[in-house]
Amino acid sequence: MEIDVFTLFPPAFAWFEGQRHVANAIASGLRLGYVNYRDHTPLSSGQVDDTPFGGGAGMVLRVDVVEAALQARYGRDPVKLRTERRVIALTPGGRVLDDALVDELAGEPALTLLSGRYEGFDERVLEHLATDRVSIGRYVLAGGELAAMVLCDAVLRKLPGALGHEESAVEESFSRALDGAPEYPHYTRPAEYRGWTVPGVLLSGHHARIRDWRLEQSRRRAAGEPG
Numbered sequence: 001m002e003i004d005v006f007t008l009f010p011p012a013f014a015w016f017e018g019q020r021h022v023a024n025a026i027a028s029g030l031r032l033g034y035v036n037y038r039d040h041t042p043l044s045s046g047q048v049d050d051t052p053f054g055g056g057a058g059m060v061l062r063v064d065v066v067e068a069a070l071q072a073r074y075g076r077d078p079v080k081l082r083t084e085r086r087v088i089a090l091t092p093g094g095r096v097l098d099d100a101l102v103d104e105l106a107g108e109p110a111l112t113l114l115s116g117r118y119e120g121f122d123e124r125v126l127e128h129l130a131t132d133r134v135s136i137g138r139y140v141l142a143g144g145e146l147a148a149m150v151l152c153d154a155v156l157r158k159l160p161g162a163l164g165h166e167e168s169a170v171e172e173s174f175s176r177a178l179d180g181a182p183e184y185p186h187y188t189r190p191a192e193y194r195g196w197t198v199p200g201v202l203l204s205g206h207h208a209r210i211r212d213w214r215l216e217q218s219r220r221r222a223a224g225e226p227g
């Protein structure tokens with residue numbers, strides 16, 4: 001899989017790339033690239049944003065700047081690019097990222113992520129250059145970089161080779177294997193701590209009963225039942 005992140009701040013991703021599962025994914029064939037809008041702006045002195053028409057606070061990322069960066073990276077008209085790959089604008093008002101969307105994106109051969117800073121994108125970026133608008137929740141961040149990292153993290157965990165165990169991502173919270181329910185609870189040693197005990201079934205070595213117990217716990221959590 002190939003992911004290109006368009007950003008005004010590529011250094012923000014250095015920490016992310018240092019994470020083991022991200023490094024594993026890269027070693028297993030993920031290609032993670034960055035494009036700095038500022039390197040391709042057609043405007044003087046590196047300008048990328050402008051004041052909003054109609055007035056108001058903050059700055060807006062310009063449509064001509066985003067188009068120039070996409071054109072420079074892909075060598076074709078960004079309007080046509082939309083028919084060839086998902087171009088995802090990270091914006092607080094977008095479709096909220098969940099496990100189903102993560103699965104959908106993990107099945108794509110290539111993703112382009114557009115992060116904005118300041119007040120966000122000129123609306124024409126969203127209308128004419130992006131295929132999708134994605135948000136990581138109903139709150140506002142200072143920029144799309146953290147959202148891009150969240151999306152990348154969730155997607156690349158689904159790629160073969162990113163996790164130590166191939167199975168680890170199959171039966172986890174919200175996955176199809178658990179019918180979209182939250183994951184069951186986990187315990188490790190010590191089996192008793194300050195009188196807090198581990199459910200006996202988990203110590204029983206009885207795999208079928210453990211499996212039933214876990215599915216039941218997951219179902220209960222989905223139903224909002226306590227415990």
Ligand code: 6GU
Nearest residue numbers: 090091136137139141147
């Ligand atoms: Cl994608 N961007 C920003 N700036 N804030 C957000 C977000 C994205 N998702 C939730 N909050």
